[in-house]
Amino acid sequence: MAPYTMYSIFSFLFGLVLGSFANVCIYRLPMGKSIVSPPSSCPHCGFQIPFYDNIPIVSYILLRGKCRQCKQPISIQYPLVELIMGIISLALFIRYGISYQYILQLLFAGSLVVITFIDLHHKLIPDVISLPGILIGFLASFLLRHLTWLDSAIGIVAGGGALLLIAVVFEKITGKEGMGGGDIKLLAMIGAWMGWKALPFVVLISSLLGIIIGGGALVASGKGIRVKIPFGPFLAMGSLIYLFFGDSLVAWYSALFV
Incomplete structure (x- = not known):
């Protein structure tokens, strides 16, 4: 794989991860909560989300947009923000490089x-x-x-x-x-x-x-x-x-x- 292609993929994946963190900020900052701890949990049942259910976009698809524990729907905002940040990160890499x-x-x-x-x-x-x-x-x-x-x-x-x-x-x-x-x-x-x-x-x-x-x-x-x-x-x-x-x-x- 060419280095440029590899870095492009990495920048997109990096953006997805930042999008996941952005979702934490979006949810917690208006309530005055810490964006560092505690770990993410379901807003409906309080179930602490394991790392394998917190993979940007992928986990949402595998869980079919529902909490593993209570089966309540997960807002489409979560994968949407992750995707937006992934695209922005890739676009900025194309423009500025690493x-x-x-x-x-x-x-x-x-x-x-x-x-x-x-x-x-x-x-x-x-x-x-x-x-x-x-x-x-x-x-x-x-x-x-x-x-x-x-x-x-x-x-x-x-x-x-x-x-x-x-x-x-x-x-x-x-x-x-x-x-x-x-x-x-x-x-x-x-x-x-x-x-x-x-x-x-x-x-x-x-x-x-x-x-x-x-x-x-x-x-x-x-x-x-x-x-x-x-x-x-x-x-x-x-x-x-x-x-x-x-x-x-x-x-x-x-x-x-x-």
Whole structure:
């Protein structure tokens, strides 16, 4: 087997394992539980899950999506998150190879995945992810090829400040909260990792996704604007799209004015 193929497979499998850990974070962080101990257990019956039932994706298939002990269904979210992280890890390896760039961007992308699912379930973006994420993103700017520390610093201020301004203006006009504090800190974190130049594209992509997906969800629910849809997942998706296709998007946008 060629080394590149072997490393590609390894990066995908590594992503699956990280996806399994991401599921632990998604489940435990909103409840304030430790992500290290105790070992994973069934949320229905408390059965401690043995290692052979904790193999990413494979165990879900072999167990037919049910707990070995109580036979209650296992959420499809578990293999889905694992698969998403596997694909992201492979894509980052193809882009950066085995390097510190790969590791750092995988940390950033994994944080976005965890934030997405927590926000979907709880309409909450934990400070324990976003605030350290801002600091780590700024420190990473000294290592990432595409980013300078100044771009990162401006990104933090611009990201958090832009959404804060929008939230304040919206609340003044409508008397309702338009943007949660978690979203503001999340965009500051995105600015730290991606720099201020990425923010207009990330916000535009996120807004379009919010209109298309969020609008469709509102129509499907039949409840109209009474349903609150978190914006964090759209910011995360916009960031991931820009992470992989940002150069092409910038080139396409620039070509419009040539």
